[in-house]
Amino acid sequence: MSAQDPAAPTGTSLDEQILAGLDPEQREVATTLRGPVCVLAGAGTGKTRAITHRIAYGIATGVYTPQKVLALTFTARAANEMRNRLRSLGAAGVQTRTFHAAALRQLQYFWPQAVGGPLPGLVEHKARLITEAAQNMRLSTDRAAVRDLAAEIEWAKVSMLTPDTYPARAAGRDMPLGYEVRTVQRLYQSYEELKTDRHLIDFEDVLLLTVAVLEEDERVAATVREQYRHFVVDEYQDVSPLQQRLLDAWLGGRQDVCVVGDASQTIYSFTGATSRHLLEFPRRHPQARVIKLVRDYRSTPQVVETANRLLAARRPGAGSTPGAWATPLHLEAQRPDGPRPSWNEYPDDEAEAAGTAARIKDLVDDGVPAAEIAVLFRTNGQSQAFESALAEAGIGFQLRGTERFFNRPEVKQAVVQLRTAARAAEASDDPVRLVRDILSSLGYSDRAPRSTGAVRERWESLAALVSLADRMAAEATARDEEFTLPDLAAELERRVTQQDAPVMDGVTLASLHSAKGLEWDAVFLAGLSEGLVPIGFAETDDEIDEERRLLYVGITRAREHLVLSWTLSRTPGGRPSRRPSRFLDALREPDIPRRAPRRSRPVRAHS
Template sequence: MSIYDTLNVEQKKAVLQTEGPVLILAGAGSGKTRVLTHRVAYLIDECGVNPWNIMAITFTNKAAGEMRERVDKIVGFGSESIWVTTFHSTCVRILRRYADRLGYSNNFTIYDSDDSKSVLKNIVKQYNLETRDLKLRQIQNTISKCKDNLVTANSYTLSSGNDFQKQKIAKAYQEYQISLKKNNAMDFDDLIMNTVILFRENKDVLENYQERFKYIMVDEYQDTNNAQFELIRLLADRYKNLCVVGDDDQSIYRFRGANIRNILDFEKNYPDATVIKLEQNYRSTQNILDAANTVIKHNRSRKEKALWTDDGEGSKVRFCEFEQAPEEANFIADDISNKKRQGKLSYSETAVLYRTNAQSRLIEERFVMYGIPYNVVGGTNFYARREIKDLLAYLKTIDNGSDELAVRRIINIPKRGIGATTLNKIADYAGTHDMNFYDAIAHANEFITGKTVDKLHDFDLMIKAFRAKQKMMSLEELIHDVIDVTDFEEYLKSLEEDDENNGSQDNDRRQNVQELIGKVISYEEKADEPTLSGFLEDVALVADIDNVAEGDERVLLMTLHSAKGLEFEHVYLAGLEEGTFPSYMTINAEDSDPMAMEEERRLAYVGITRAKKELTISCAHRRMVRGSFESLAVSRFVDEIPERLLDRSGSSVMPSFLFEGGDTIEDDDDYDYDADAYMPSSRGNNTRRTFGNSSGYSGSSYTRADYADRSYGHKNFSSGSAYNSAANTSSRLGGFKSNANDRSSEKIDHVPGSSIYGPVGKPKATIGRKPAARTPVSKPFIAGAASSHKSAGKGSLNGISKGLQKPSALDYKEGDRVSHIKYGVGVVKKIEDGARDYKVTVEFDDAGQKIMFAAFAKLKKL
């Protein structure tokens, strides 16, 4: 029997349809990776296609590696010749060869979002481009959005007209691009845009790659932006053997520039396209699939499909309602602990998903109390760590002396007595003599006097010595030499002393450096021809999801965006309330921007379909939102699930005064919104998710450097983390390793029936019961409304849990000075009358521009 006979009917059709444009609509868990792998194997083994002529674009390096391995097992040869990479890796490989056509050298540096922000911040300050209405973040986002849409700095400048704000952004964009080229650097957005420009302006280069890539496959096509769409269109334009795989129902990156129309309009762009639907699911039970199907069918902008499985109905979806967010967190921890003790689940096959990072703290605290080991997504990316960025800056300077940002970072690390005044003089000399920053250092004696000249001379000689050694040393030897020559160990010691003096738990810097050395060794072992440029490229493009340890016996906590592409036996989907998920901002904008709600619903669909065997969804009717406790209704996404699919036996109601706490959810708290709505943030590799720990490893809720290849660092949390304030523990985790043991059967200073918020007790089953109305201790607006309504003799206020009522009128107007409990004093710039509330734009003196809703903001006129 042929290996292709093991595929189902639609999968086999997708594999055998090799010619012309093909759209494979692959539902969640439908075996698309298997289809892609077999399709590549079929092209090589049965169709006689040279592996050299096949390109496959994936969204993670891990996926690319797995595809090569699977093809190799099937065919036995050729996998190493297939071009299987991410979008950004593809563009880097092309640009390394032809960068000179665009005015760059081939050892250009790739700037992450922090690097880009630093360069842009200097430009904005130098040209005084920030105003009360225009902040750095908006400028950076606008530039990123321009690049997503292939709008160059010159084009944007021409289109700015007499618009004062656009003119300032145009100036920043122009100077930013000039600075990048001077530093021989590209940001993540440049990688795509510059490759498209290269193809458009160099017909010979385009034809070369068109001839090479006769068969092109693109995974996760629903996540592509306009620049990526154009890149693929150009490459496939000659042979048109383009196969795109994706699921419009899982398009959740609109805020980063992803254009769902790319997949929805594929047949319009390619009228002769073959469309194949993969609807048989090999992951989840039918009840879970039915829940997902009934939720997503409420979207209008989608291609009709319904997931099904022959693996049985399985358990119903558990839906648990709680009065308070801490109670919800306690239930999740208790449920996982009990099932683990009974042998009903494995930590490594369990995940807790939520809409925003702010929701994780309560869950983490409960996990610490119950002794549940876990990893968390959120915090500071490994490569964004101070000591790591310092060492990488040395390597970048050795590799590319034109990178002013890198040179400036290390010129006084460790301290050499080279101050800001000296750096400004170097920059001025470089600008006057049309040379880069590093080259100007060699001429220091022409514009600097005294001992500083000797210090700069020594620095210059050191870098030149490293460059000479690089030609003779392995990369491992080189990084060890940098550490030794610069006395980096003493520098780390001083940083750790500062950490301890500041009471920081985050001082495992030596271990982090060892982890970086390990990554250097790993790169050299795997690369065919390891180079310093290649390693720095890997570092820039690596995906966080690639770093997740397989079988790591820990529960994974993450946002729904981070969960994309993953699957777990047991999934807890927390925070299903109106105002949390979907967000209040999305709800208020529903009339003017219905696509925002559709994206939220797709996110719910993604969350539901992560579960293989058991799905538990939960909500809390009271949660801290924007600094105060609010009453919240059950999410519409829960209401959209038929009652026959739900098991409500896990709900409980407790007195609200027992629970106070939880991180507040702000308007812009990881909802991926901005003052400039849906403007993508600067990032590299499409998106960067980061696995963090209490020390702070994260991926900043998907910055662009985040997104493209889904890149992040990985850290472990456990029962020994700094979050265990209740247990009064002070042990900490270091590097990528955890020194905490699995204490699943041990509860740390935790007595059943108690919590750091007060008595908890065992959850009581209240099937179908709705929580009684309670007056919050903190008496936010909604509580006051309830009590005043009752005191007026009108009885209890029905429906009060549905959220704050829209104010009948505001006591302030545009131009008034107002104060906010968190952001301080500012000026009201704009008031918009929405269907459910007034949307107020305020320019705060210190916090910048914020968009809030009147009922929540509680602004006071001054």
């Protein structure tokens, strides 16, 4: 039986079945049920498998009570995945939530007794209030400026800085639009005053207020600590100081916590996330059990070796912050050999997009599903060329990292219409045909539009709902059951509640940041030129290190096919002034030239 084979011999006890198929290190994680535990887990090493089996094993052996376990992660998608895995392991009832979701639930429950009165309304998007505050100060209010100002305020709040304490810590930071620190401070103050006047709180306030209630009300703290006795924190390298303080408040000095992370995947420092808590965990908890997961089950040896070389090539700079770079985990590939990474140099961005689309068509023709292919780039602005090239080639695609799926206007409309139709549906109706008929009025057609932009995004959203209906119908047929429109409506209700977006059938276009936590059979890393990777505004040694980690995350998303490309110029006919990313030199195998030949047409340096 392979290390990742979930099958277990019949006749074994439940706890033995749970441990079956785990490799030695995963088994150590699963059987170390008392904290503190620190799991250093490299990309593709089965960390989610290890921690879900740990929880399930703890429940099966009677050490854990399901309702007293709180498993924390950073995205609703990751929480849903963990919840589904636990359910399949017979461990239903465990609370699996993001930090914000767990805090909001507690705040809603305890607010009346701890504070009194109704809980303030929640601001889901800061843009409106920040725009108003900026206009009151006669500052620029275009969308990009507002987004950057919102990010700076979020950084300040997760770093637990008030408007009064912000200037001292912000000194030396790059301010949005080059504003003075004092200007941003005044805007931060104005934003907070607008929220107070309108009885509103934002997502950072949810964490801050929960911390305040737990630290100031002993009765509430005692109730919460009695409710939750065991904690698991996934992606621990991404916690902010505020999230760490909330975790400390939940623990109340207890030690039953298992943290899981990889310092080499720390890519959100600009949001206030820091790997310091992960790196210092053994020092904060001297009795901690430290377990390393390095067996990579996701990627081929060729991809794994490329990732290892990237991290191994890093050298500390004179300005590197001591301790900010952890010794990387050296991954050990467990999959059979695959193709060597491909290297492609193009004369310009348009040629790169066309060449990438052609390679993708080859892969699809060879049997690789479009949904198992991704094009990753450093900035969202790079997506347009690939959208156009894929549309021209007749290849479906989806944009990741844009508005949340169920918040899109066309999806909201579709869900309402499908619910209404479900109530009126008759047994003789063909639900799959009915879904297509309903969504066609909103812009769906069986043929994808060749255009890009809003029309294409709308179609992709509706197509995802059609695919969900098709998949549910096929699964029902396989079980010899009937699929109905109310079944679809109920599934959509669940997904809306859990923000569990359906998988779209098409090539994924995404920034490197938004690709975190995902994986595909084939990954195209595009735009690997100086000024993009590393990004031009990354100037300090620590910032360059973060860019290296970002590329590492991109590489480790690939299971089998990895294609790296760069361009010599932005536009056709432009002066070839771009240089390949400095990171690429460390990635080339000995028989690959250090620089690809520079010609007027695409050149595949190696495949």
